Amino acid sequence: xxxxxxxxxxxxxxxxxxxxxxxxxxxxxxxxxxxxxxxxxxxxxxxxxxxxxxxxxxxxxxxxxxxxxxxxxxxxxxxxxxxxxxxxxxxxxxxxxxxxxxxxxxxxxxxxxxxxxxxxxxxxxxxxxxxxxxxxxxxxxxxxxxxxxxxxxxxxxxxxxxx
Amino acid sequence: xxxxxxxxxxxxxxxxxxxxxxxxxxxxxxxxxxxxxxxxxxxxxxxxxxxxxxxxxxxxxxxxxxxxxxxxxxxxxxxxxxxxxxxxxxxxxxxxxxxxxxxxxxxxxxxxxxxxxxxxxxxxxxxxxxxxxxxxxxxxxxxxxxxxxxxxxxxxxxxxxxxxxxxxxxxxxxxxxxxxxxxxxxxxxxxxxxxxxxxxxxxxxxxxxxxxxxxxxxxxxxxxxxxxxxxxxxxxxxxxxxxxxxxxxxxxxxxxxxxxxxxxxxxxxxxxxxxxxxxxxxxxxxxxxxxxxxxxxxxxxxxxxxxxxxxxxxxxxxxxxxxxxxxxxxxxxxxxxxxxxxxxxxxxxxxxxxxxxxxxxxxxxxxxxxxxxxxxxxxxxxxxxxxxxxxxxxxxxxxxxxxxxxxxxxxxxxxxxxxxxxxxxxxxxxxxxxxxxxxxxxxxxxxxxxxxxxxxxxxxxxxxxxxxxxxxxxxxxxxxxxxxxxxxxxxxxxxxxxxxxxxxxxxxxxxxxxxxxxxxxxxxxxxxxxxxxxxxxxxxxxxxxxxxxxxxxxxxxxxxxxxxxxxxxxxxxxxxxxxxxxxxxxxxxxx
Ligand SMILES: Cc1cc2nc3c(=O)[nH]c(=O)nc-3n(C[C@H](O)[C@H](O)[C@H](O)COP(=O)(O)O)c2cc1C
Ligand code: FES
Numbered sequence: 001x002x003x004x005x006x007x008x009x010x011x012x013x014x015x016x017x018x019x020x021x022x023x024x025x026x027x028x029x030x031x032x033x034x035x036x037x038x039x040x041x042x043x044x045x046x047x048x049x050x051x052x053x054x055x056x057x058x059x060x061x062x063x064x065x066x067x068x069x070x071x072x073x074x075x076x077x078x079x080x081x082x083x084x085x086x087x088x089x090x091x092x093x094x095x096x097x098x099x100x101x102x103x104x105x106x107x108x109x110x111x112x113x114x115x116x117x118x119x120x121x122x123x124x125x126x127x128x129x130x131x132x133x134x135x136x137x138x139x140x141x142x143x144x145x146x147x148x149x150x151x152x153x154x155x156x157x158x159x160x161x162x163x
Numbered sequence: 164x165x166x167x168x169x170x171x172x173x174x175x176x177x178x179x180x181x182x183x184x185x186x187x188x189x190x191x192x193x194x195x196x197x198x199x200x201x202x203x204x205x206x207x208x209x210x211x212x213x214x215x216x217x218x219x220x221x222x223x224x225x226x227x228x229x230x231x232x233x234x235x236x237x238x239x240x241x242x243x244x245x246x247x248x249x250x251x252x253x254x255x256x257x258x259x260x261x262x263x264x265x266x267x268x269x270x271x272x273x274x275x276x277x278x279x280x281x282x283x284x285x286x287x288x289x290x291x292x293x294x295x296x297x298x299x300x301x302x303x304x305x306x307x308x309x310x311x312x313x314x315x316x317x318x319x320x321x322x323x324x325x326x327x328x329x330x331x332x333x334x335x336x337x338x339x340x341x342x343x344x345x346x347x348x349x350x351x352x353x354x355x356x357x358x359x360x361x362x363x364x365x366x367x368x369x370x371x372x373x374x375x376x377x378x379x380x381x382x383x384x385x386x387x388x389x390x391x392x393x394x395x396x397x398x399x400x401x402x403x404x405x406x407x408x409x410x411x412x413x414x415x416x417x418x419x420x421x422x423x424x425x426x427x428x429x430x431x432x433x434x435x436x437x438x439x440x441x442x443x444x445x446x447x448x449x450x451x452x453x454x455x456x457x458x459x460x461x462x463x464x465x466x467x468x469x470x471x472x473x474x475x476x477x478x479x480x481x482x483x484x485x486x487x488x489x490x491x492x493x494x495x496x497x498x499x500x501x502x503x504x505x506x507x508x509x510x511x512x513x514x515x516x517x518x519x520x521x522x523x524x525x526x527x528x529x530x531x532x533x534x535x536x537x538x539x540x541x542x543x544x545x546x547x548x549x550x551x552x553x554x555x556x557x558x559x560x561x562x563x564x565x566x567x568x569x570x571x572x573x574x575x576x577x578x579x580x581x582x583x584x585x586x587x588x589x590x591x592x593x594x595x596x597x598x599x600x601x602x603x604x605x606x607x608x609x610x611x612x613x614x615x616x617x618x619x620x621x622x623x624x625x626x627x628x629x630x631x632x633x634x635x636x637x638x639x640x641x642x643x644x645x646x647x648x649x650x651x652x653x654x655x656x657x658x659x660x661x662x663x664x665x666x667x668x669x670x671x672x673x674x675x676x677x678x679x680x681x682x683x684x685x686x687x688x689x690x691x692x693x694x695x696x697x698x699x700x701x702x703x704x705x706x707x708x709x710x711x712x713x714x715x716x717x718x719x720x721x722x723x724x725x726x727x728x729x730x731x732x733x734x735x736x737x738x739x740x741x742x743x744x745x746x747x748x749x750x751x752x753x754x
């Protein structure tokens with residue numbers, strides 16, 4: 001995965017110094033790189049290169065290693081994300097009940113492919129494999145809310161609830 | 164008389180707005196403090212299809228699909244001591260109403276052992292767990308020799324519920340015998356199978372059972388620290404587990420000198436970061452250590468060299484949840500359930516084209532037919548059963564000829580599938596087997612960590628061939644090539660991910676070969692799924708020229724005069740299927 005250089009949004013830059021506190025908190029705990037990255041991402045919304053540098057320096061491990069871990073796990077993001085995260089389930093149960101039709105409708109509606117973010121930062125679209133709500137397949141999650149028993153027609157209306 | 168309303172707070176029911184029903188009930192009841200009705204959240208009842216599920220105790224009435232609008236009427240009925248028939252479960256075949264859970268077909272053939280507390284207790288209240296015998300097994304074990312405990316688990320015949328079915332007692336013994344100043348106990352709650360949610364429901368519905376199982380294991384193998392590795396997509400499970408750990412610490416079941424026995428044990432939670440391969444035990448341990456979650460060759464097994472190089476016992480959530488039950492009921496009694504070599508029960512997530520989707524627990528050895536027809540209520544919309552996929556991306560697809568196969572570890576392995584973690588996805592005639600094989604292989608291919616060549620490159624080549632077949636460009640020798648690649652990957656991949664990745668392809672080829680052949684020779688997809696092999700047509704006899712389809716077609720592929728039969732231009736058509744859903748004359752069909 002290539003690291004696209006993106007300008008840090010102003011509000012992220014302002015919070016960057018708080019990363020030092022997180023590094024301080026975990027410094028002595030063995031195996032704490034992943035929880036630390038999770039916490040930093042929670043704080044900043046994604047993992048800008050500046051934050052990874054701070055972590056690398058704080059833990060005294062090479063930046064390449066930090067980067068290796070970040071790119072290995074799908075949960076970590078190196079670019080700014082949308083205000084609303086759409087996760088369309090393409091797990092087995094959702095697949096056999098037409099999850100891909102829901103995904104197709106959303107990509108058409110938003111004009112972005114899975115993994116992409118709309119230019120206005122309103123939505124980030126992701127695919128996941130099973131949200132654990134297979135009984136309601138096909139399912140998608142927007143932020144923390146699960147929407148089940150979906151049909152492609154409902155997509156527009158559901159998304160219009162998120163600004 | 165006072166009443167308790169139990170509302171399901173599992174993920175399925177919460178998605179169907181059960182928390183709104185909860186809020187509304189609270190709101191209404193506050194207006195009337197004299198009503199003596201208490202409302203509580205519980206874990207999953209398993210019947211997610213019918214959610215939100217509400218149970219009224221002590222009358223034991225089972226309501227389904229309850230909405231906020233039903234709340235006032237429900238309260239009225241409870242006050243009068245009546246049953247609100249409208250919300251009872253109605254059998255889709257016989258039309259009969261069921262008043263209690265036990266009367267419903269979905270529950271009749273189940274044996275709820277691991278799930279006995281799920282849906283019955285408030286998972287955020289340790290006292291409810293204690294009132295049902297919780298932590299008694301721990302108390303009993305602390306007075307025994309460590310070897311006695313291991314012997315008991317061995318005698319029960321318990322095998323791992325996370326996939327391979329390794330005998331649990333034996334694994335514990337290895338860890339107990341390994342040399343080390345420090346040992347660990349790890350619980351695998353990564354649950355990566357895309358179509359399964361057993362472990363999630365156990366953690367959400369009965370977290371103390373898992374903790375008690377880990378504690379007993381820790382005592383038996385001589386460990387003083389445990390980790391639960393939970394999938395990041397399971398925030399509710401993580402929250403409940405955190406509460407449970409705190410409560411257990413306060414009660415003295417966790418921490419130093421547990422119940423004055425001198426035994427110390429603490430438990431940490433690690434949230435995964437989204438990688439299927441981290442369910443593999445060596446990759447999971449690497450991930451806990453904060454590294455890239457890549458597997459390493461075994462031996463040495465984690466029992467000798469695990470977390471930070473120390474002896475580590477690693478089991479699945481459901482395996483640990485079985486342990487306190489075994490101790491409480493006794494190994495001999497437990498071993499009476501199941502078959503000769505597969506003891507106890509197994510929890511399955513039953514999903515797909517089936518009437519009753521949800522979480523079920525059955526004795527080992529039950530037939531697939533019993534699960535699908537008696538518990539699952541048969542196939543959706545009265546369609547024809549075609550296949551059932553067991554064991555997720557590592558498992559296999561079984562045809563109707565194998566419906567009477569007993570569900571146990573060894574019978575499943577014999578037919579090319581595996582027990583896996585417990586996903587059961589039922590498919591009907593509208594599922595294409597080539598597409599399904601492609602689906603699973605695409606999943607494992609994407610999740611391949613890339614460390615070993617057979618898995619990284621081999622699955623990619625297999626996927627390309629499947630894509631070719633699905634798009635009508637397959638050649639006859641492709642089938643032979645697929646077989647050969649599959650054999651090589653199975654025997655040379657580094658970890659279980661690669662070794663089992665070809666299974667869905669192999670089983671669909673074994674049991675549904677003619678479907679592959681039709682794709683290759685006739686360039687046709689019999690199930691009407693593979694987009695490049697189907698065409699949408701309009702039946703001129705049925706079409707009334709209402710223009711509805713033409714208006715909705717996103718690619719402008721449909722033309723025709725008003726009140727005259729329309730036609731679809733196959734070159735413009737993107738096979739999105741919108742026209743079929745819009746036509747109310749049933750005039751559009753797949754060819
Ligand atoms: C690719 C891969 C994914 C796995 N995913 C899981 C999983 O999600 N949950 C699990 O318990 N075991 C999983 N396993 C099996 C574990 O490696 C391990 O065998 C198991 O957790 C041992 O526990 P048990 O003996 O209680 O079954 C996976 C194995 C492989 C190869
Ligand atoms: S497969 Fe979509 S929620 Fe499980």
